[in-house]
Amino acid sequence: MKSSAVFLFAVIAVAFAAADDCSKCENLWKPVCGSDGETYVNNCFLTCKNEEGLTVASRGPCGGYPEGCDHCDQIFQLCCGSDGITYGNICELECADKIRPVSFVKWGWC
Numbered sequence: 001m002k003s004s005a006v007f008l009f010a011v012i013a014v015a016f017a018a019a020d021d022c023s024k025c026e027n028l029w030k031p032v033c034g035s036d037g038e039t040y041v042n043n044c045f046l047t048c049k050n051e052e053g054l055t056v057a058s059r060g061p062c063g064g065y066p067e068g069c070d071h072c073d074q075i076f077q078l079c080c081g082s083d084g085i086t087y088g089n090i091c092e093l094e095c096a097d098k099i100r101p102v103s104f105v106k107w108g109w110c
Contacts, residue, residue, distance in 0.1 A: 022048040027110055029087045029096060033062035039099065041085055061099050069095035080110035 025044035032043050034054055039061040040046040046056060065072075072091035079087050081102040086109050087093040096102050 024048070027085045029081075029085050029092055031059075031061045031096075032056045033058045033060065037062055066095055066098040069098070077107070078109055079107050080105045084110050086110045 022045055025042065025048060028042060030042040032040050032046055033056070034040055034046050034049075035057045036051070036054055037057075040049075043056060046054065069091070072089060072095055075089045075091065077089045079090050079093055081087055081093050081096065082105055083096075083100075083102045085096070085102070087096065090104065093102060093104055
């Protein structure tokens with residue numbers, strides 16, 4: 001009986017750990033604003049936070065994109081930022097830097 005209780009506890013613990021595990025999310029900058037007022041790297045990171053009632057309030061960062069950043073999706077040339085996030089292009093990285101500090105590391109995926 002004791003071993004089945006331990007096994008059940010282990011299964012429950014693994015299930016909760018998997019629900020909060022964001023390692024399955026790609027670090028690709030496609031920001032969304034959560035209903036909690038926080039900007040998430042992309043919808044996957046918002047979803048894996050696994051908070052009841054947390055939804056996407058809007059596409060893009062909370063408060064909108066900084067001025068001049070609404071045209072960044074016209075070019076696709078991946079680059080890696082110092083935050084470990086892959087951006088669609090240098091324009092997206094520079095605009096993200098206006099929201100929080102990030103610098104260019106290399107071209108391509110992080």
